[in-house]
Amino acid sequence: MSILTEVELLRRIPLFSNIDTSRLKLLAFTSERLTFENGAILFREGDRGDSAYLILTGKVDISVGSPNGDVLVASVGANNIVGEMSLLCEIPRSATVTAAEPLDTLRIKKDQFFGLLRDLPQMTLEIMRELALRLNNVNRELSAAHAKLRAAGLE
Amino acid sequence: MATTHQSLYGYIWQHSRRDQLVILSIALAAQPFYFLTLTLPKLIINGPIQGEGFESPTATQNFMRFVVGFPEWLGSQWTLLEGIPLDRTSYLFALSLAFLALVGFNGFLKYLINTMKGRLGERLLRRLRYDLIDRVLRFPPSHLRKSKQSEIASMVKDEVEPLGGFSGDAVVWPVFLAGQALTALIFILVQSFWLGLVSAVVVLGQAIIIPRLRRPILQLGKMRQLQARELAGRVGEIVDGGADIRVHGTSNWERADIVRRLGRIFDIRFELYQRKYFVKSLNNFMAQMTPFIFYAAGGYFVITGQLDVGQLVAVIVAYKDLPGPIKELIDWDLQRQDVQIKYDQVMDQFQPDGMTPPERHAPATDPRSPLAAIELKNVTAIDDAGFTLLDDVDLALPLNQTVAVTGPGGCGKEALGQLFARQISIKTGTVKAGDDDFFALSESTASRCIAYAGPESYFFPVNLTENLLYGLKQNPRDGAASERSRREAVRAGNPAFDAEADWLDYEALGTRDPKIILERLVDVLTMVDLESDVYQFGLQSRLNPKVSAEATDRIVEARIALRERLAAPDAANLVEHFDPKTYNRNASIAENILFGASTDPIMQPHNLTSLPHFQRVVAEEGLEQHLVAMGQSIAETMLELFRDFPPDHPFFDEFSFIPSSELPVYQQIMKRAKTSGLTYPDRAKLSVLPLRYIEARHRLGLITPDIRERLLATRRTFAETLPANLKPLISFYEEGKYNAAASIQDNILLGRVSYGVAQANERVNVLIREVLDKLDVRDLIIEAGLAFHAGVGGKRLTTGQRQKLGLARALIKDPQLLVVNGALANLDDQQKTNIVDRVLKHRAGKATIWVLTKDDLADRFDRVLVFEHGRLAADRQQTLREAAQ
Known part of the structure; x- marks a missing residue:
């Protein structure tokens, strides 16, 4: 699979959907193609994150720790990105991600991603727009939830 | 500068008196022969060629007839040798051959004198350079901190260099020139007293005026020397501080400074030229004054009949021989003053107060007596800026405990550590080791009994083994140095040490077996957490298959074993083989x-x-x-x-x-x-x-x-x-064959770690280590790693590695007292704790003083000293149980 295929896959990620092909190509070129064996851990909850993984083929399990051991929260397959929050801010990983099948990924490092944003304002604007949309969605969901709670007389 | 140094002539005379006198006597002895070479041509032309004394065909002349003439009143002459009678042709050949022989003999004498002068000069230069470096080795630590190494290097290397060339001529040349000048002058005086007097006055005038005019030139020369030395110092700074200059973007500021300095040097040098050539032309002018007087006044005397022409011509001819030696004498004097200034300038820099007396550096002659308990009484120490480091400290240290020294930074604990390494001197109070003054202990005793690891250890640009064993090379050993080089060293006032000999103190190591020494090295490296770094150096290094064929075979074995291991499903795809x-x-x-x-x-x-x-x-x-x-x-x-x-x-x-x-x-x-x-x-x-x-x-x-x-x-x-x-x-790359140009790691892999496999490098490293351990080739890799070159000042190592290596170097000496002074400052807490624990375990029952950067490790020691504002604020003994907690 060459870089062009990777670009196609990157395009399907909402965060990158509006970005130029040549920019995505650069993102792919500066990223690392990494394979994981079944059961290998991509990152652990609480680790300091420095990269996101675009899953090209295979499936990962996302789990969070609880007093009763790790609890599987979700399984995510190809064309999804995990750990993307760490591209934008330094927060500890919120979950552990494990390869559930032999995995082929594109590892996007924060430093490289920032390097792109610093010098390509157009790309930064696209990312901001995407984040604003997400925030808007979250706000809307939050107020809907508030409304539900109020209706149920719980607040 | 409290002490004044010996004068240049004092120095030259003291150390080369004998040679100077020998050269002088040879030079004097050569004069008659020189004179003969000058007179022989006249004899040849007048005698056999023009036929003087061979008027009849059968006439003979006595060859080698030697007659000494005396003034008439002593009774005419005295024939020393009758000689052999020869006819005209034979006489010609005899005289010509004699001329040839004399020329050869004169040449030989000249060669002899020149080589002797050269040898004398080189010996003196060698002695002076050695003296200077010896002084550097005895500089007090405070002066060393202030000295710029490139300036010192420039002084030792370049500035004293002219002294070597000069000292050969220091005595012989002026005697010679003065003799020549005096002869010419006396000859003129004999011919005509008044004209002789005139030339004497002019020469005297030259001798008084010219040196006076040259005084500012010498001053300028002094300034030039200082500026050049400072330039050397600045160049050294630019090289040492290269990285920081880049970081701060101050390269243009540095350029500006260099431009200013070069400008100043240019001005000085240009003024020097101007003055030099002015003096030169004045000198020439004055030298021509005398002929002017001869022509004008002498001519006048001849016209008026007070002097005959023959006398005047004789005077003028004799005068031809006068300016040459005078000029050279003046030049020689200039050179003398120049060298004198250089010498004074250099010596001034090598006379700091508080130099270690030479006796204290003398090789140990005493048996290995142990150090007695150390006791500090009312010790106060201040630093260069007058800031109090230690304030009235009383402390008794029996040498059987582990002692932690704690307190906030700058509280005096660092100074206490330095005190044991004799890196600072005390202002008041006493430090005793048993009954002896601690500061007067000989270097060999102190360094054998005490090992010190400070925050900044210096490493020499040699391999790690040599750096580790550096502290065990204190006492001179005899090697295979030739008797000649030994004798020559002594003649130049150098000690007869042999750097080719194996100086390693096997007695202190307790073994001569290289295997055990390697084990010991690995032990201390493990103790300070440096073993895995050295192991990595080893993997990255190349082996010479000619030297260690067995080792390379083992590496190829490891390659095969690794390949098998990599074939396992969990490791597939990690490496792509060549x-x-x-x-x-x-x-x-x-x-x-x-x-x-x-x-x-x-x-x-x-x-x-x-x-x-x-x-x-x-x-x-x-x-x-x-x-x-x-x-x-x-x-x-x-x-x-x-x-x-x-x-x-x-x-x-x-x-x-x-x-x-x-x-x-x-x-x-x-x-x-x-x-x-x-x-x-x-x-x-x-x-x-x-x-x-x-x-x-x-x-x-x-x-x-x-x-x-x-x-x-x-x-x-x-x-x-x-x-x-x-x-x-x-x-x-060949399967089954060691590749001498590739590193050990590349040889084991014989392939490339795959891109795109998560954590491939780390996993491969673990596998390599496993394989090597199984094959028991660890020592081989460590040995290769120990051959790693530390770089200038240890710069090929990281700060952390240097600190660990410094501690390891102290530990390998297994000293009676180990002093660790902030030597682990750059390591993280976990590493620090591990290293302290391991070292303390190793040092059980032996004296260790550890100046801690953080206090939380203090509970591991037998005794804790707490410093505050230079004072010993608390001194607690901890029982073992406490310590264990």
Whole structure:
């Protein structure tokens, strides 16, 4: 699979959907193609994150720790990105991600991603727009939830 | 400067008196012979050639007749030798041969004198240089901190150099010249008293005025010397501080400073020239004054009949011999003053107060007596700035405890540590080791009994083993140095030490077995957490198969074992092996073609294009057009990806195949590719690009099956048609054979760690270690690692590694008292704790003083000293139980 295929896959990620092909190509070129064996851990909850993984083929399990051991929260397959929050801010990983099948990924490092944003304002604007949309969605969901709670007389 | 140094002449006379006198007597003894060579031609021409004394054909003259003439009143002459009677032709040949012999003999004497002078000068220079360096070795620590090494180097190396050339002429030359001048003067005086007096007055005038005029020149010379020395110092700073200058962007500020200094040196030197040539022309003028007087006054006397012409001519002829020696004498005096100033200037810098007396550095003669308990009484110490380091400290240290010294930074604990290393001196109070003054202990006793590791250890540019064992080379050993070199050293006042000898103190090590010494080294390296670093150095180093054939065999064994291990399912895909028949996706195109390792720069993958053999093979295999095509593809991608980035963006270094400065060039090339077609240089520029391309890493999909086959064919042809002169430069990768040009790690892998497998490098490292441990080749790798060169000042090591190595160097001495003073400051807490624990365990029952940077490790020690504002605020003994908690 060459870089062009990777670009196609990157395009399907909402965060990158509006970005130029040549920019995505650069993102792919500066990223690392990494394979994981079944059961290998991509990152652990609480680790300091420095990269996101675009899953090209295979499936990962996302789990969070609880007093009763790790609890599987979700399984995510190809064309999804995990750990993307760490591209934008330094927060500890919120979950552990494990390869559930032999995995082929594109590892996007924060430093490289920032390097792109610093010098390509157009790309930064696209990312901001995407984040604003997400925030808007979250706000809307939050107020809907508030409304539900109020209706149920719980607040 | 409290003490004054010996004068230049005192120094020269004291150390070369005998040689000077010998040379002087040879020079004097040579004079009659010299005189004979001058008179012989006259004899030859007048005698046998013109026939004087051979008026009759059978006439003979006595050859070698030697007659000494006396003034009449002593009774005419005295014949020493009658000589052999010879006819005219024989007499001619006899005289000519005698002339030849005399010339030869004179030449020989001259050669003898010159070599003796040279030897004398070199010996004196050697002695002076040694004296200076000896002084540096005895400088008090505070003075060493203030000294600039490049200035000292410039003084020892360059500034005293003229002294060597001068000292040979210091006595002989002036005696000689003065003699010549005096003879000429006396001759003139005899011819005509008044004219003689006139020349004497002029000469005297020259001798008084010229040196006076030269005084400012000497002052300027002094300034020039100081400026040049400071320049050397600044150059040293620019080199040492190079990194910081870049970081702060002050290179232009440094340039400005250099410009100013060079300007000052130029001004001084130019003024020097002006004055020098003025004095020179004045000197010449004065020398011509005398003939003027001779012509004018002498001529007048002749006209008026007070002097006859013959006398005047004789005076003028005699005077010809006077200015030469006078001028040279004045020049010699100038040189003398110049050397004198240089000497004074240098010696002033090597006379600091508080130098260690030489006796204290004398090699140990005493048996290895142990150090007695150390006791500090009312000790106060201040630093250079007058800040109190230690304030009235009383402390008794029996040498059987582990002692932690704690307190906030700058509380005096660091000074206490330095005190035990005698790095600071005390102002008041006493420090005693038993009954002896601690500061008066001989260097060999103190350094044998006490080992010190401070925060900044210096390392020498030798390998790690030698750096580790550095502290065990205190006492001179006899080696195979020749008697001649020993004698010569002593004649130049140098000690008869032999640096070729093995100075290692095996007695202190307790063994001579290299295996046990290696074990000991590994032990201390493990103790300070440096073993794995050294192990890595070892893996990255090259072995010389000629030296250690057995070792290389083991590495090949390890290669096979690793290969088996890598075949296991959990490790598959970690490494792509070098196989002559397949293309390695994890190596660059250039590496794939070269398919071998080389230590020669011309055979490195990135230099391949400039290798004619490579160009030939590429052309033969028809690879060129493919390289150009791949180059176009890469150039296109690079232009697309990087066109919007500023030229200094880090991406260029990290990712781009084309440096930012070249992007426009390639833009033009690509434009031509689409329109007018590529020129020959274009094709060359494009074909360079793919050589760095690694399929697995760059993922541009350039290596199609067709290209792959072509590259493999190129690899084969490259090796098969390699010219004989290149063959020794490269070792091709071969299964089952050790590759001398590759590192140990590359030899074990014989392949490339795959890109794109998560944590492949770490996992491969673990596997390599496992394999090597199983084969028991650890020692071999460690030994190779210990051969790692520390670099100038240990700069090839990180700060942390240097600190650990400093501690290891102290530990290997197994001293009676170990003093650790902030030696682990740059390590993280976990490492620090581990190292303290291991070292304390190793030192159980032996005295250790540890100045801690953080107090939380204090509970591991028998005794804790707490310092505050230079005072000993608390002194607690901890019972073992407490310590264990």
